[in-house]
Amino acid sequence: MPTEILMPALSPTMEEGTLAKWLVKEGDEVKSGDVIAEIETDKATMEFEAVDEGRIGKILIAEGTSAVKVNTAIAVLLEDGEEAGDISAPKAKEEPKPNADAEPEPAEKGYGGPIGAPVAGDAKADAPKGDRVFASPLARRIAKDKGLDLSQIQGSGPRGRIVKADVENAKAGEAKPAAAAAAQPEAKAAPAAAAAPAQAPKGLSTDAVLKMYADRETEEVALDGMRRTIAARLSEAKQTIPHFYLRRSAKLDALMEFRATLNKQLEGRGVKLSVNDFIIKASALALQQVPDANAVWAGDRILKLKPSDVAVAVAIEGGLFTPVLKDAHQKTLSALSAQMKDLAGRAKSKKLAPHEYQGGSFAISNLGMFGIENFDAVINPPHGAILAVGAGIPTPVVEKGEVVVRNVMSMTLSVDHRVIDGAMGAQLLEAIVAHLENPMGMLA
Numbered sequence: 001m002p003t004e005i006l007m008p009a010l011s012p013t014m015e016e017g018t019l020a021k022w023l024v025k026e027g028d029e030v031k032s033g034d035v036i037a038e039i040e041t042d043k044a045t046m047e048f049e050a051v052d053e054g055r056i057g058k059i060l061i062a063e064g065t066s067a068v069k070v071n072t073a074i075a076v077l078l079e080d081g082e083e084a085g086d087i088s089a090p091k092a093k094e095e096p097k098p099n100a101d102a103e104p105e106p107a108e109k110g111y112g113g114p115i116g117a118p119v120a121g122d123a124k125a126d127a128p129k130g131d132r133v134f135a136s137p138l139a140r141r142i143a144k145d146k147g148l149d150l151s152q153i154q155g156s157g158p159r160g161r162i163v164k165a166d167v168e169n170a171k172a173g174e175a176k177p178a179a180a181a182a183a184q185p186e187a188k189a190a191p192a193a194a195a196a197p198a199q200a201p202k203g204l205s206t207d208a209v210l211k212m213y214a215d216r217e218t219e220e221v222a223l224d225g226m227r228r229t230i231a232a233r234l235s236e237a238k239q240t241i242p243h244f245y246l247r248r249s250a251k252l253d254a255l256m257e258f259r260a261t262l263n264k265q266l267e268g269r270g271v272k273l274s275v276n277d278f279i280i281k282a283s284a285l286a287l288q289q290v291p292d293a294n295a296v297w298a299g300d301r302i303l304k305l306k307p308s309d310v311a312v313a314v315a316i317e318g319g320l321f322t323p324v325l326k327d328a329h330q331k332t333l334s335a336l337s338a339q340m341k342d343l344a345g346r347a348k349s350k351k352l353a354p355h356e357y358q359g360g361s362f363a364i365s366n367l368g369m370f371g372i373e374n375f376d377a378v379i380n381p382p383h384g385a386i387l388a389v390g391a392g393i394p395t396p397v398v399e400k401g402e403v404v405v406r407n408v409m410s411m412t413l414s415v416d417h418r419v420i421d422g423a424m425g426a427q428l429l430e431a432i433v434a435h436l437e438n439p440m441g442m443l444a
Contacts, residue, residue, distance in 0.1 A: 002057055002082055003136070004073040010039055010046045011354035017041050018066040018225070019074060028056045030077070032164050037063075037074075042225035043321065043357060044350050051163050052136040054079045066225075135162035142167045226319040237378050241297075242417040245376055248429050250436040252392045252407045258439045266334060276312070276366050277337045279389060281442050282435035284308035284328035286428055287362060293420050293428040296361050296382040302419055303382075311363040311380065312340060314347045321347040322380055324360040333442070364389060374410040384419035387432070388412040409436075 007017065018040035030036055031053040039048050057078035061068055068074065133150045135143070139162045143150050146167065153170050155162035204212075223231070255278055263272050287294040287308040295304045308329040311322040323343035325336060346352050361384055365377040368391035377388035388411065395408040411432070415425040435442055 003052060003054065003077040003079070005036075005050075005075040005077055007061075007068050007070050007072045007074050008039065008048055009070045010041055010048070011043070011358070013229075014041050014070060016067050016069045016225070019061050019063055019068055020045055022059060022063045024056050026056050026059055030054065030056060040225070040350075041354075042229040044352050044354070046353065050077075052077060052079075052139075053164065057082070133162070135167075136164065139164050139167045143170075146170075224318060230319050233381065234378050237381055241379050241381060243379060244415050244417050244422065244425075246413040246415065246422070246425050246429050247374070247410070248413075248433050249408050249410050250433045251397070252409050252436065255436055255439045256392075256407060262333070269334070271334045271337060273333055273337050275368070275392070276364070276389075277333050277340065278436065278439060278442070279364060279366065279387070279432075280310055280312060280325060280328055280336055280340065281331075281333055282432050283362060283364060283387060284310050284325075285435055285442060286431035288329050289431045290424060290428045293384060293424050294361050295384045295419050297384065297416055297419050298382060305361045308362070309360040311357075311360040311383070312343075313363060313365040313377075314344045316348045316350070321352060321357050322360075322363055323347055323352060323357050326359075362386070368392065368409065374412060376412050377414050379414050379416055383416070385413055385415045385425065385428070388414065 007019070009015075010017070019037060020040045021038040022036070023038065024030060024034075024036045030050045032049075032051055034050045035047045036050050036056075037048045039046055054077040057076045059075045061072070061074040135150050135155065140150065142148075142164065143153070143162075148167055148170055150162060150167075153162055153166050156166055252275070255275070259273055259275065259278065266273070285308070287310075291304065294306075294308060295302050297303075307327045309324050309326045310328045311324045314321045314323060323340075325331070325339055325343070328336060331339070343352065343356060347357070363377075363380050363383055363386040365386060366389040367375060368389050370391075372390050373393060374390040375388050377386045379386050390410040390412075392407045392409040394405050396403050397406045397408065398404075399406075411429070413425055413429045415422075420428070
């Protein structure tokens with residue numbers, strides 16, 4: 001039976017994507033690990049690899065198609081002896097009649113789909129219910145030749161499916177715990193929940209807004225995946241996170257002088273440190289000094305991080321990324337600078353992998369280079385805080401009873417009150433300011 005290749009979930013939050021480009025065509029032979037397509041998520045363009053080997057029998061979704069739901073069949077893979085004529089057009093499933101005693105239908109054979117989702121069928125027809133084994137046709141043939149019991153092999157493919165590599169690495173008689181998800185029959189449908197009471201709409205509807213501006217010249221801009229995700233996440237953040245704000249200013253004169261000295265020394269290596277590099281390092285060290293603030297909100301608990309993983313907002317066309325610099329407290333200023341340049345460059349071309357922009361406990365949003373003096377940033381869940389950084393401005397200050405002009409930078413720390421209380425947030429911000437005003441200590 002031909003194998004359906006399903007739209008994969010390339011990140012834990014992906015629900016749909018754009019099939020940007022096919023790198024194979026119908027009739028091409030593919031092996032496990034071959035890159036067969038490029039998939040655009042809301043944040044990046046990523047390569048999609050084949051899990052099984054075989055021949056591309058039919059491409060079901062044309063390249064350039066957007067809003068393809070995860071787990072949708074996008075192509076069909078044929079194994080030896082199968083022909084394109086064996087592929088039957090997918091039929092719409094009929095709505096099952098209510099029957100409390102009905103057994104669930106086995107899922108169709110395929111690979112792809114959401115990470116951690118129950119594995120699709122490909123089961124033996126005579127396997128007892130609850131003991132189905134999910135494996136590719138090639139894996140079954142190799143297992144038969146090697147005398148292996150597939151039920152004793154842990155699958156590493158999408159959704160726990162046993163693939164070629166699993167059986168090649170297994171030894172006859174070797175027992176491995178079967179995937180729990182594969183062993184559990186589909187749960188019977190629960191009775192329909194009572195209808196929820198109608199709720200007031202959140203904001204104006206699309207029709208209401210269009211009607212309001214019907215007599216004005218306008219241009220409609222369709223939302224792409226990134227803009228939709230930003231809108232959803234920031235709306236959620238402002239509605240569900242109890243923000244509060246702490247403000248401090250830092251005098252940058254010592255930092256600017258120290259930075260100029262370092263850049264002159266690093267000129268031969270092609271390194272040029274930015275003020276933002278110092279802010280990243282200062283924040284990472286401050287999180288180590290106030291470890292209780294190095295935390296995220298995890299629904300019903302607080303999760304404290306040991307390393308300082310600092311996210312930095314990067315503006316790109318149509319939105320923004322927050323690439324994460326992991327273990328930032330352990331890295332030198334020049335290493336942070338090089339990594340930040342690399343991440344920012346790949347962010348602008350949407351070439352970041354999900355693990356490069358997910359995670360962290362703390363974020364920095366710097367609009368100082370745009371002349372913004374101060375602002376309040378929205379927390380990026382599940383982070384505990386975000387630092388909004390403004391421009392350094394020559395400002396009169398009083399020192400030892402005299403008025404002098406210093407380069408002063410305003411900062412606002414937006415804090416999730418569920419994770420960080422006021423005094424703790426103040427300690428964190430004080431530590432950041434101390435490092436910025438005494439930059440040489442960051443090299444110790």
